[in-house]
Amino acid sequence: MLEIQGIGKTYPNGVRALDGITLDVKPGEIVAIVGGSGCGKSTLLRAISGLDTPSQGRVLIDGEQVTQPHEKIGMIFQEPRLLPWLTVADNVGFGLEHRPRRERDRLAAAALVRVGLADKAKAWPRELSGGQAQRVAIARALVPQPEVLLLDEPFSALDAFTRADLQDHLLDLWADLRPILILVTHDVDEAVVLADRIMVMRPQPGRIYEEIASDLPRPRDRQSAAFDFVKRRVLAALDRSLAKPATVDDTQTTSSEGAALWW
Amino acid sequence: MTATAGPATAEQKHRKLALGRFTRPALGILLPLALAAGWEAVVHFHLANGRLVPPPSVVYATFAELADAGELQRHTLATLARVAAGFGFGVVAGTLLGALAGYSTLARRLFDPSLQGLRAVPSIAWIPLFILWLGIFETSKVVLIAVGVFFPVYLGVVGAVRSVDRKIVEVGRLFRLSGVGMVRRILLPAVLPTYVIALRSGLGLGWMFVIAAEFMGASEGLGFLLIDGQQLGKPAEIVAAIVAFAVLGKITDWILVGVTTPFLRWEDRARSEES
Numbered sequence: 001m002l003e004i005q006g007i008g009k010t011y012p013n014g015v016r017a018l019d020g021i022t023l024d025v026k027p028g029e030i031v032a033i034v035g036g037s038g039c040g041k042s043t044l045l046r047a048i049s050g051l052d053t054p055s056q057g058r059v060l061i062d063g064e065q066v067t068q069p070h071e072k073i074g075m076i077f078q079e080p081r082l083l084p085w086l087t088v089a090d091n092v093g094f095g096l097e098h099r100p101r102r103e104r105d106r107l108a109a110a111a112l113v114r115v116g117l118a119d120k121a122k123a124w125p126r127e128l129s130g131g132q133a134q135r136v137a138i139a140r141a142l143v144p145q146p147e148v149l150l151l152d153e154p155f156s157a158l159d160a161f162t163r164a165d166l167q168d169h170l171l172d173l174w175a176d177l178r179p180i181l182i183l184v185t186h187d188v189d190e191a192v193v194l195a196d197r198i199m200v201m202r203p204q205p206g207r208i209y210e211e212i213a214s215d216l217p218r219p220r221d222r223q224s225a226a227f228d229f230v231k232r233r234v235l236a237a238l239d240r241s242l243a244k245p246a247t248v249d250d251t252q253t254t255s256s257e258g259a260a261l262w263w
Numbered sequence: 264m265t266a267t268a269g270p271a272t273a274e275q276k277h278r279k280l281a282l283g284r285f286t287r288p289a290l291g292i293l294l295p296l297a298l299a300a301g302w303e304a305v306v307h308f309h310l311a312n313g314r315l316v317p318p319p320s321v322v323y324a325t326f327a328e329l330a331d332a333g334e335l336q337r338h339t340l341a342t343l344a345r346v347a348a349g350f351g352f353g354v355v356a357g358t359l360l361g362a363l364a365g366y367s368t369l370a371r372r373l374f375d376p377s378l379q380g381l382r383a384v385p386s387i388a389w390i391p392l393f394i395l396w397l398g399i400f401e402t403s404k405v406v407l408i409a410v411g412v413f414f415p416v417y418l419g420v421v422g423a424v425r426s427v428d429r430k431i432v433e434v435g436r437l438f439r440l441s442g443v444g445m446v447r448r449i450l451l452p453a454v455l456p457t458y459v460i461a462l463r464s465g466l467g468l469g470w471m472f473v474i475a476a477e478f479m480g481a482s483e484g485l486g487f488l489l490i491d492g493q494q495l496g497k498p499a500e501i502v503a504a505i506v507a508f509a510v511l512g513k514i515t516d517w518i519l520v521g522v523t524t525p526f527l528r529w530e531d532r533a534r535s536e537e538s
Contacts (some may be wrong), residue, residue, distance in 0.1 A: 085529045094434075
């Protein structure tokens, strides 16, 4: 269980990036966060990961407050961020340093098989394509078996074909242990393909504007009418969120202090 | 199309590499060889007397003479020992202070300006002071060399540590590395390529400063040979010592590169050919 309670973030330069984000995520749930650029999506994810500390509010995992990176929380970035001086297999095993060498190698090898890159175990990261490198990053994040996996626009740097392939692959891997996935994306298709819940965010300050539940059966057909329906709802919500700058019909709880900063 | 072109070009490339292994060093040696042969011929046909600029045969004879008497070995060893000691101390000090200044902003603000100030002093200017403080023998020489080695290593390490990619450091944080773990598993490997370059320039300066150190009064060493050759009017001895310096400098650099290359195989270099 992941609980996000009233997270706010004000940067030292006074910019209010996030305001009053509250969100409970049940085990096994996949949540997508979409929104225009600069609406604080990544800031939110970094606050959940413990890399950054929120200015207000707190994040709880299984009732325990997250104040710094937590063993139950893994993260995948837009770039693979592999360590160039380690082989692919050692990169995958990077988070298992405390385990015996043999076990680490075995787990890393198994994870590489799982992402279809067993033959690249001894390769250097520079020898991989973008899609392959991102798959290694996914393997590295999943090997320690996190309960929550945060994904910050993980496929946005890839071509459309590789992206669709990796989305399916991610679901496949997710099905093994069903961690919570929280996915930040600006690709609406991606959000609808993956998520049980889609949170549309609105910028300045970043807030949750609308929540759209999606119970499309899996695997999801990107061409189906039902898929299209959800997609249209998300797009419409996104449009509304951007058309109206933070104003009037504020259904969300508002921190007046944040609003004052923005006005 | 690329599939058919792939293996052929790979094979061609392989053949080219195999050939290059022999032709490339040969290419580099062509110029000095031609110059030496030319000068040898000029002296041989009495177009010049070669008294001040000895031809290669005379230099070689001097080498053989020095080697037979055991002099060459004695001087070389003395110089090598000084460079090794000075390089060792300089590298240790430069690495430690550099890592500290790169890692901690407070430390950098505290002592980096002083060190930069000292760096502006030409290191040879320290010689009189070192002799007064440490005497004319080995200590002052080793310290001078260490000072010369220190600065490039220090600067290289500070720059390398400060420019470690934040994104990579975040990966370490996500996996909850301790301070020591962060240094060992992220910072050290990340700075290694720059560090090797810093060590190489440090070694180069070490060789430069050993001559200065040996000029300030030594009874043995290749620098002593230079002075000895000048005072006794034996240019062949001077040239022999210079050639010895060149060979030793190149060999030690080559060893340094050879020792560190296995740790840098991961580097994504535009030119994989060795320098």
